[in-house]
Amino acid sequence: MPTFGHGRRVAIIAGVRTPFARSGTALKDYTAIDLGRFAVGELVQRTALNGADVDLMVYGTVVQSVIAPNIAREVALMPHFPKTVQAFTVSRACASANQAITDAADQIALGHAHVAIAGGSESLTQVPILHSRGMSDILVAASKAKSMTQRVATLARIRPRDFVPITPAIAEPSTGETMGQSADKMAKLNGITREAQDRFAVRSHQRAAAGLDDGRLAEEIAPVPVPPRYEQMLTTDNGVRRDSTYEALSTLTPVFDRPYGTVTAGNASPLTDGASAVLLMSEERARALGYTPLAYIRSYAYAAVDPSEQLLQAPVLAAPIALQRAGLSLGDIDLVEMHEAFAAQVLSNLQGLASTAWAERAGFSAPVGEVDPERLNVMGGSLSIGHPFGATGARILTTLCNELQRRDGQFGMLTVCAAGGMGHAMIVERDR
Numbered sequence: 001m002p003t004f005g006h007g008r009r010v011a012i013i014a015g016v017r018t019p020f021a022r023s024g025t026a027l028k029d030y031t032a033i034d035l036g037r038f039a040v041g042e043l044v045q046r047t048a049l050n051g052a053d054v055d056l057m058v059y060g061t062v063v064q065s066v067i068a069p070n071i072a073r074e075v076a077l078m079p080h081f082p083k084t085v086q087a088f089t090v091s092r093a094c095a096s097a098n099q100a101i102t103d104a105a106d107q108i109a110l111g112h113a114h115v116a117i118a119g120g121s122e123s124l125t126q127v128p129i130l131h132s133r134g135m136s137d138i139l140v141a142a143s144k145a146k147s148m149t150q151r152v153a154t155l156a157r158i159r160p161r162d163f164v165p166i167t168p169a170i171a172e173p174s175t176g177e178t179m180g181q182s183a184d185k186m187a188k189l190n191g192i193t194r195e196a197q198d199r200f201a202v203r204s205h206q207r208a209a210a211g212l213d214d215g216r217l218a219e220e221i222a223p224v225p226v227p228p229r230y231e232q233m234l235t236t237d238n239g240v241r242r243d244s245t246y247e248a249l250s251t252l253t254p255v256f257d258r259p260y261g262t263v264t265a266g267n268a269s270p271l272t273d274g275a276s277a278v279l280l281m282s283e284e285r286a287r288a289l290g291y292t293p294l295a296y297i298r299s300y301a302y303a304a305v306d307p308s309e310q311l312l313q314a315p316v317l318a319a320p321i322a323l324q325r326a327g328l329s330l331g332d333i334d335l336v337e338m339h340e341a342f343a344a345q346v347l348s349n350l351q352g353l354a355s356t357a358w359a360e361r362a363g364f365s366a367p368v369g370e371v372d373p374e375r376l377n378v379m380g381g382s383l384s385i386g387h388p389f390g391a392t393g394a395r396i397l398t399t400l401c402n403e404l405q406r407r408d409g410q411f412g413m414l415t416v417c418a419a420g421g422m423g424h425a426m427i428v429e430r431d432r
Contacts, residue, residue, distance in 0.1 A: 008110075008111065008283065009282070010105040010282065010296060011280065011282070012296065013286060014047050014278070015043070015119075015279070015395075016042045016043045016046060016222050016276070017220055017221060017275060017391065018221065019221050019223070019234045020238075020273070020388060021273050022238060022271065022272055022273075023123075023271040027125070027273040029227035032121040032123040033068060033074045036277070039119060039121065039222060040075050040078065043117065043277045051081040052081075052082055054085055055107075055115050056107055056113040056115075057086070058087070058100040058101075058104045058116065058118045059075055060090050060100040060119070060121075060391075061091060061096060061390035062094070062122060063124065071089050071121060072088050072100075073089070091390075092422060093418035093419035094389050094416060094418040095418040096389065096393065097120035097392060098300075098397075098424045098426065100119060101278060101280070101393065101426075102300050104118040105297050115281050115285055116281075117277055117279055118280060119275065119276045119277035119278055119394040120391045121274070121391055124271040125273055129165045129166070131165065132164055132166060138157055170419075174307050174308070175307055177307075179312070179342075181257065182312060183344040186344050187348070188260075189310060190352075192347045193262070194262035197263070198246055198250050198266065200343040200347060200383075201267040201384075202244050204380040204382075205384040209380075212240060217237075220395075220402065239386040240384045241384070244266075248266075252266045263344055267342065267344070267383065269342065269383050272388045274386065275388065276393075276398065294401040294430070296430075297427075297428055298328075298411070299322050299325035299427045300427070301318040304423070305421040312341060312342070312345040312348070312418075313348060314421055315338070315415035316353055316362070317358070317361060317423060319415055319425040320359060321362065322413070322425035328411060329368075329369070330353075330369040333427075334407065334409030335375050336371050336375055336376045336377070336414070337396045338414070338416075339381065339387075339396060339415065339416040340384075340387075342383075345417055346381075350376075354369060354370045354371075378403060379399060381396075393416055397426070397428070413427050
């Protein structure tokens with residue numbers, strides 16, 4: 001059996017997350033650091049982990065704070081851990097938590113660490129708003145003025161246009177194309193209809209609602225007190241629409257390409273606040289500390305495409321590599337978890353996995369194959385649950401491992417698309 005890294009198996013012990021809340025709603029007053037602390041603190045409590053056993057914390061975020069850019073270190077400075085814990089922050093767009101997990105796993109596989117916490121956090125409510133370049137230049141010059149007269153004269157150069165702020169844009173710097181525009185383009189190139197997108201979105205909401213109601217998804221969530229009075233707890237994701245219907249979604253207007261597009265607010269993931277964390281250990285340390293792993297990391301892969309082509313299609317290139325490294329085929333996989341940035345993206349990825357042309361681009365003669373819908377995103381996904389950019393990857397891994405255990409499955413695969421034309425795939429396995 002292939003082993004990950006240098007013969008050292010990396011165990012996934014447990015995962016937890018905050019509720020995922022639409023930006024500007026229940027979690028709007030928390031920073032990404034606050035949310036990360038909620039997730040990590042709950043992970044420590046649920047696993048009865050001794051913080052002194054933690055060697056490393058790796059955390060992902062996308063829209064970084066200009067005040068505290070190393071969010072991992074800020075989270076690691078919680079009272080739960082010694083101040084000597086190494087901590088660093090990573091960013092790979094929507095796959096940032098995945099990057100955090102694989103970076104931590106690599107350190108364990110190399111023998112540089114035995115216990116690590118990895119995950120990610122995002123507040124898409126509290127994004128940094130920057131001054132224009134003109135305003136910044138004037139403020140810097142004013143700070144260097146040697147007298148009050150010089151300072152006033154410098155500030156007098158400010159014009160109304162200088163007050164126009166710069167906000168982060170969900171667009172490709174290389175192409176200027178937003179993710180929604182890219183999803184619309186993918187739908188056109190791959191023949192993904194509006195009806196197919198809306199029906200897939202409804203499926204996501206229905207399955208997420210079922211997972212919350214029967215407790216499978218709910219058990220992964222750490223309740224968070226709601227500011228400003230802190231008298232109530234947010235215990236569930238607030239983006240899941242139990243009353244979602246195809247008829248209702250079909251009436252929504254396209255957002256990005258109004259005349260000809262098919263991507264709407266209903267078949268795209270919402271901007272979301274939230275955080276997640278997973279506990280990783282070497283197999284030996286898990287055994288020594290008395291933990292029973294949920295699963296082990298069997299393999300992973302990253303890939304990329306030209307952002308000007310099909311921005312969110314790179315998971316199609318990463319998946320066959322991860323399967324090859326695991327010594328497995330799609331037929332061996334019991335469950336598949338695929339990040340749902342857009343319904344058009346998921347359906348394009350599924351089409352690509354079954355495509356010989358895409359397989360050849362990845363260096364394979366045969367495609368991965370057609371994913372069984374009954375094994376795909378069995379409790380919904382980002383379209384309904386939400387998508388805090390830096391946190392989603394750890395949420396998906398947690399759900400995959402928990403559901404594999406409930407179904408007594410052996411192998412699971414997850415895929416995540418990311419801005420910049422990047423994609424990720426991971427194979428996990430359970431001992432049975």
